[in-house]
Amino acid sequence: MLRKISSNFSSFQPVIFQPGFNVILADMGPGASDKHSRNARGKTTLIQAINYCLGGTLAKPLAPLGVEGWSFTLELDLFGSLMAASRNLKGGSRLKLVFPSDLSGALEPFIDENSTVSVEDWKFLLGLGLFSLDQPSESGERGISPRTLLSYVIRTEAVKDPLKIIPQQPAWSSREHVAYLLNLNWELVRDLSRLEEDSDTYKAIARATKKNLLPRALRPEPELMLELAEAQRELQDLQNRVSGFRVVDDPEDLVNRADRVTEELKELRNEALVDRRMIDLYAESIENPDEDDQPSGSDLADLYGEMQRAFTPDALQSFDTVQVFHHKLMSNRRRFLSAELERLRSQQSERDEEIKNLIASRNSILAVLDAGGALEELAAIQNERVQASARVVEIETALSNVRELAQAQEDVRLQKAQLRQETARDLSANRRKLDSVASRFDRMMQELYSVGGVLTAEVDDLGYKFTIKVSTSASGGVTRMQLLCFDLTLMAEGFDENHHPGFLIHDSVVFDGVDPRQIAAALALVKRTVSASGGQYICTMNSNDVPQAIRKEDWFTQGTRRVVLDTEKGGILGTSF
Template sequence: MIHRIYSNLNSFKELQFKRGLNLVLAQKSPGATDRQTRNGAGKSSIIDIINFLLGSNVPADSIFRSKKLELFTFGLEIDIKETKYTVERCGIRPNKIVLSSDENISSNFSFVKNSFFKEQTITNDNWKEFLGVVLFSLNQKSGISERYTPKYRSLISYFARREKEGGFFNPTRHSNFQSLGDEQINISFLLGIDWTISQKWQIVRTREKTLDELKKALKEGALGDVIGSVAELRTQVALSDSNINRINNNLADYKILPEYEQLDIEASLLTREIGELLDANSVDKDMLFDLTDAMNYEDHSIKANDINQLYTEAGVNLPNLVQKRIDEVIAFHESIIQNRKEYLQFEVLAAEQRIKKRTDIVNKKEKRKSELLKILLSHGAIEQYLNLQSELNKKEAENEFLHQKLHSAEQISGEKAELDIERRQLLLRLQQDFREQSSLVNEAIITFEKISRSLYENAGNLTISESMNGPQIDIFIPGQKSTGINKMQIFCFDMMLMVLNNERNIGPGFLIHDSHLFDGVDSRQIAKAIQLGEKLSREFNFQYIITMNDDDFPREYLSDFKFNDYLVPVELTDATEDGGLFGFRFE
């Protein structure tokens, strides 16, 4: 239990507590808003101080790092397992904890330098390790360094919830930032069921997250469009391997010819020259055809008898002189035709000789070209070889990436199948644990039902069930859609945890609720909750601290309840600048 909260800040209002119920009421000045009262009186700051002195982190925006408070030391007198300790901490040196006791501090911890000293200066991590072991029987270091195990700071936060962390929205979560795994592991621990099953579930979720990130990375890679099923990737890999083999075979058979380029130029030149010769032969052949036609035409010459016969048939007798003249003309004509034929024959012979000569040259050039092509086809140029090698390097890089993707896809597929199997195995293991731990599960259900029945005519239900995502805890109280009933779910859940853990002799021995828990709650229910808290804290020997505004305190429903016996002797008010817990207002 907590005995005292103090500070070397002169204006700080020291708080004294006792076992059982403790009420811290803050006076609200007329016209002040809830925000002004809460900021001015410092009710929620009481929980901040307790968490600060019990090892919480101290971020840059913490009030203990503010200019007004960072130089001052805050202290806490607290019973930890029948031993009274005093712990002090300062905002400017948040990693330094001064721990003292009326008895010698246990030397079972590595950080304890000398067990004969009643005061030790330790680190905050050492302090959390100490509290985790002593309050919750955690293994040393498990509350700090190991992953997915019950953590001291997470466990203690269920007994000192903070509104600014989102501690009053969900019974099973002490913070909006708490992960599902942390929630399941720590709640399982507090209920006494096997928390290692929740640990395994968180490992599965982490592996699934890694797989999802790997899938995303693969899809965003250089060959992202190729990623798909394992079967699709196998097809791509097979085709890529075949292409690589083909290029490798081409390179293996490749024969480099140093003079390849010169021979290639010569072959091209021969091709051009052969083409020109064939074109010239084609022209001469066309000319031969024309010359032959001309020679055939010249064979049809005119005879003298043909002319005489023509005139005779016309009844005309030509004189001898005319006949003689005709014979002379025909003789002249025949001499011209003969000369023409001789010319044509000469041209034909010349064309045929040219064609033959060109044909001989073409045959020689074709033979040389054939030799060159044979050499060129069986060899290659260095440049072509280098291009082929460059293509191979590119294809091999793509092929390697495809193989990696296939390997990753096969891993993903196999890992996904393994994770599905692990989930089913964990579900069976959780069902078995619930059967084996049915007494603990039933005790939690019955305890919650008794507590809620004390507040409501229709008792609420706590269900602890198995799911494919780990243990699932659901709470139902009739009318739970209202804000007030939601807050009373948290009250009942916290009281259940307090009762169960006190019976198991673990936990801090105190429970703290500030005014945020009672926001929106009907005054009669607040009164019942206060009385129930007092009754349970007395029966189960724990400390229950409540902070709230005085005008929210339901006196009219507590006429038979001696609440004055439980008031903490401190005056907190927002009416004056120095009326709050620290003696000044924060901006």
């Protein structure tokens, strides 16, 4: 139970809480005008200060006070004793604890010589003392969080779904924490949600593999099998080549000899090409003499006449002498071409024989070399074999990964089925208790709206699935009263089983938009519930939202812990910031 909230600044009037019903009321002060308002009077700020002392994060509206050196102190019952926890708004990484001496031994592992405790250790102590949560929060591991549990107890938002603390809360988180508050096996929800996440991951990988969106190492099994078979054949071929390889030391310099013979063959073939072209040219010239190269008698006469004009008769021989010389020149040319043609053909025949012998010699050398190879060639083949072997190992690893992935996916499917069965058995074993919870919730909704309200639990792939339904229109007021009835149900059912701290805090937003008749019924319901269960209810309200009949009730008057007037400077904190 919460006892008191105070500050190190005197402008803030301490608020003392009592068992049962407690309300902080914003009222209209004497002489208030239309310019005054019961809103923004610090009601929410008070709840934020309490939440901060209980290990919560610093709310933005409180941040400016940290610069001025503000701190708050919350007194509460914890571990059967009264304790006080003080936390600075600036910094605030540690809290100062004041506690009775009989708790010194239990708190010694968590506090330092100045009796201060870290925020994380304080959260653990709150989880242990308020919710019997005897394990640290599993950060990032989908475990139960004391702070999340406290968010079901301290409501500053009127969410549409009472099963959640904020609209964005993941399904696994809301299911786990509601299951814990109802004293069900929340670990089944945790384990199933983890398996569901793994299953979704495997499914995503499988889809990406089929669409070739992943690296080559992750491909469909049939494709890898084909590639493996091809790689194994290539490796076997290389292994056979290595095992049958004979190294030739080449003592007779066979490789160089083969190179020299090849070079000689190249030169001879070039010479043969030149000779063949000359033979073709000479043969063509003999068989088809070009008439343009043999001038006729008339051409010579004309030439001779032209020469007579240019030279004196004594300088020129007779035309007959010139004609005889021309015929002799042509005859000598034919004899030269015939002789040269015969020589080239004879030379070509000898060269062809030489080429034939060189080819035979080279083939003989190559035959010897083909029986083995040099060490460099063997090293190259062995290197290819190493690469081929690595490729086989790479494909085998990829194939193993794909098969392991498929096996893991099947294992997850089997584990999910087993956990679902276990969850169903746990639900069946707790059915009577859940029926009692549902019946309490239904009675509360009947009292407020004369309509049935259903709180059900079933099992799906994420474990327990809780559902709230009310057989009336889902107006804003009805939605908020669902939240109030659900929270009261959790407190009444969980307090006796030590899975609920026994106090409940609602900000005024929970009553926004609710018909005055339902507000009156709701406050009366709260009063009876906390009185019967021994719990504590704290709320903030504007006086104009409270029906006059309720305000005249003794229990409401006695439960009013602080009245803040709309004319009061600085509101509850007594300061403007």
